[in-house]
Amino acid sequence: MHIADQLLQLLFTGLTLGSIYSLIALALVTTFNITGILNLAQGEFVALGALLAVSMYAAGMPMAAAFTVSVLLVAMLGGFLERFAIHTARGASGLTLIIITIGLSISLRGLALLIWGTETYSLPAFSKGGPLFIGGAAVNPQSLWIFGLTAITLAGLYAFFELTYWGKAVKASVINRAAARLVGINPHTVSFLAFTASGALGAAAGIFIAPITMTTYDMGFMLGLKGFVAAVIGGLSNVGGAVLGGILLGILESYSAGLISSGLKDAIAIIILLAVLLIRPEGIIGAIRERKI
Amino acid sequence: MLRIQALDVYHGYVQAIRGLSLHAKEGELLAILGANGAGKSTLLETLAGLHRPAKGDILLNGKSIAGKPPEYLVRQGISLVPERREIFHSLSVWDNLLLGAFHRYRHAKQEIHSDAREILEIFPALKGREREMAGTLSGGLQQMLAIGRGLMARPKLLLLDEPSVGLAPMVVREIMATLARLKNTGVTIILVEQNTRSALRVADSVLIMERGRITFSGSSGEIMADSTVQQAYLGRRVRPAMAL
Numbered sequence: 299m300h301i302a303d304q305l306l307q308l309l310f311t312g313l314t315l316g317s318i319y320s321l322i323a324l325a326l327v328t329t330f331n332i333t334g335i336l337n338l339a340q341g342e343f344v345a346l347g348a349l350l351a352v353s354m355y356a357a358g359m360p361m362a363a364a365f366t367v368s369v370l371l372v373a374m375l376g377g378f379l380e381r382f383a384i385h386t387a388r389g390a391s392g393l394t395l396i397i398i399t400i401g402l403s404i405s406l407r408g409l410a411l412l413i414w415g416t417e418t419y420s421l422p423a424f425s426k427g428g429p430l431f432i433g434g435a436a437v438n439p440q441s442l443w444i445f446g447l448t449a450i451t452l453a454g455l456y457a458f459f460e461l462t463y464w465g466k467a468v469k470a471s472v473i474n475r476a477a478a479r480l481v482g483i484n485p486h487t488v489s490f491l492a493f494t495a496s497g498a499l500g501a502a503a504g505i506f507i508a509p510i511t512m513t514t515y516d517m518g519f520m521l522g523l524k525g526f527v528a529a530v531i532g533g534l535s536n537v538g539g540a541v542l543g544g545i546l547l548g549i550l551e552s553y554s555a556g557l558i559s560s561g562l563k564d565a566i567a568i569i570i571l572l573a574v575l576l577i578r579p580e581g582i583i584g585a586i587r588e589r590k591i
Numbered sequence: 592m593l594r595i596q597a598l599d600v601y602h603g604y605v606q607a608i609r610g611l612s613l614h615a616k617e618g619e620l621l622a623i624l625g626a627n628g629a630g631k632s633t634l635l636e637t638l639a640g641l642h643r644p645a646k647g648d649i650l651l652n653g654k655s656i657a658g659k660p661p662e663y664l665v666r667q668g669i670s671l672v673p674e675r676r677e678i679f680h681s682l683s684v685w686d687n688l689l690l691g692a693f694h695r696y697r698h699a700k701q702e703i704h705s706d707a708r709e710i711l712e713i714f715p716a717l718k719g720r721e722r723e724m725a726g727t728l729s730g731g732l733q734q735m736l737a738i739g740r741g742l743m744a745r746p747k748l749l750l751l752d753e754p755s756v757g758l759a760p761m762v763v764r765e766i767m768a769t770l771a772r773l774k775n776t777g778v779t780i781i782l783v784e785q786n787t788r789s790a791l792r793v794a795d796s797v798l799i800m801e802r803g804r805i806t807f808s809g810s811s812g813e814i815m816a817d818s819t820v821q822q823a824y825l826g827r828r829v830r831p832a833m834a835l
Contacts, residue, residue: 463689463696466682466686466689466690467693469679469681469682470679470690473679473681473682474678474679474680476641476677477673477677477678477679478679479640479641479662480639480641480661480665480670480671480673480677481665481690481691481692481693481694481740481744482662482665482694482744483662483693484662
């Protein structure tokens with residue numbers, strides 16, 4: 299393959315992965331902005347979304363229904379965990395709350411292991427047909443689904459925050475939590491909504507990626523970590539930065555794995571995380587664009 | 592309308608309010624004066640639910656509201672315009688106003704839009720700036736916006752913490768005139784002010800606080816007429832009031 303074609307091929311692979319990382323980072327950043335809690339169980343929402351969809355599809359449910367029900371179930375789980383674990387510990391220190399989310403992550407992974415075992419599952423692609431050729435690169439149709447669905451999800455979130463009254467109320471909570479309380483916005487309700495939405499986003503990301511990756515009970519750990527790295531690149535409190543951070547991480551990961559060594563695929567995320575935290579802890583993109591949401 | 596009984600409030604280990612009692616009638620404008628650190632802002636913040644009293648009670652129309660959270664108290668008709676304005680900087684002026692009516696949005700979507708237009712009539716300087724980001728407004732306009740947002744809640748009890756800080760005298764006069772009009776509609780107002788002259792012009796009654804306690808309570812006329820009281824409690828003479 300010609301080098302230019304190879305670079306283009308790797309770019310599409312990177313954009314596909316980056317879209318998924320963006321969604322996970324977006325869920326992390328939104329929850330962090332609203333509640334001040336870094337939800338380290340976010341990756342488990344991704345895994346559960348994918349595994350539930352796999353099981354429901356295998357049980358004969360149409361793909362669209364399996365997608366919808368899985369997203370709803372994980373969204374409900376996110377809301378339940380917020381009420382059960384986070385709300386009951388309100389007033390605890392930030393560190394305690396992070397430790398609680400680590401506990402939730404381990405528990406959910408254990409639960410997934412009990413239900414689905416150590417086997418590897420996969421979902422079929424959302425549409426049939428061979429790869430499309432763009433330039434010299436072969437693009438898997440599932441990648442196009444991922445681009446499209448990620449774009450729709452981002453547009454939906456943008457519309458919610460910019461065009462709806464409730465979205466603006468959530469935004470107000472992010473901008474100034476105390477002032478939001480003074481106009482009657484209940485922070486506990488907003489926190490519940492944030493965890494519910496992060497569950498839905500995580501599940502959607504897991505189902506999008508399930509047809510092109512190995513779906514296992516522990517897939518959420520690495521995806522959650524990469525979502526976290528993407529969020530850190532974006533400055534952790536910057537929604538636009540999180541999306542761009544995810545895309546950047548996906549592209550860097552793809553190029554380093556494709557051009558240097560496939561062993562670098564996962565290591566690159568850790569290297570970037572360390573580099574950002576050491577050199578620019580405010581985030582690469584967060585420092586450029588300060589605006590939240 | 593509002594009755595506070597033997598209230599104690601702490602900031603950590605420091606007691607900010609000591610056994611404070613007061614009473615405010617419906618449609619009364621009560622000014623609270625005093626030096627920095629006297630506990631004036633803490634009192635307002637406690638009334639708005641931002642601090643939990645250690646002792647004592649707060650009754651709003653006979654119902655105890657001490658220790659209730661801010662989002663509950665807004666629904667009961669208490670609205671605080673904080674000293675630092677606390678507007679939503681990266682939201683538009685219009686969105687800031689609409690969010691001021693958050694607690695009644697579900698039941699009165701259309702009404703709150705007309706209320707917001709009314710606020711723009713009260714503060715015409717905000718007109719034409721509805722789409723601007725609130726953070727880009729001047730200090731005076733931000734103050735007007737903060738008060739307008741407070742009014743959007745349609746409060747029965749409006750709490751204002753230093754609304755004149757950093758504002759031009761003309762803007763202060765405008766704000767005080769608005770408060771005078773507002774109290775005539777039956778809204779009870781508690782005004783914490785460093786700008787003694789402006790506060791005394793509009794207030795019906797005055798409290799002076801020192802180290803968490805009320806050291807003087809009377810009508811604004813009493814203070815204005817008595818230079819000895821002014822010297823004793825305010826440390827200076829207040830020049831005679833001018834017409835609004």
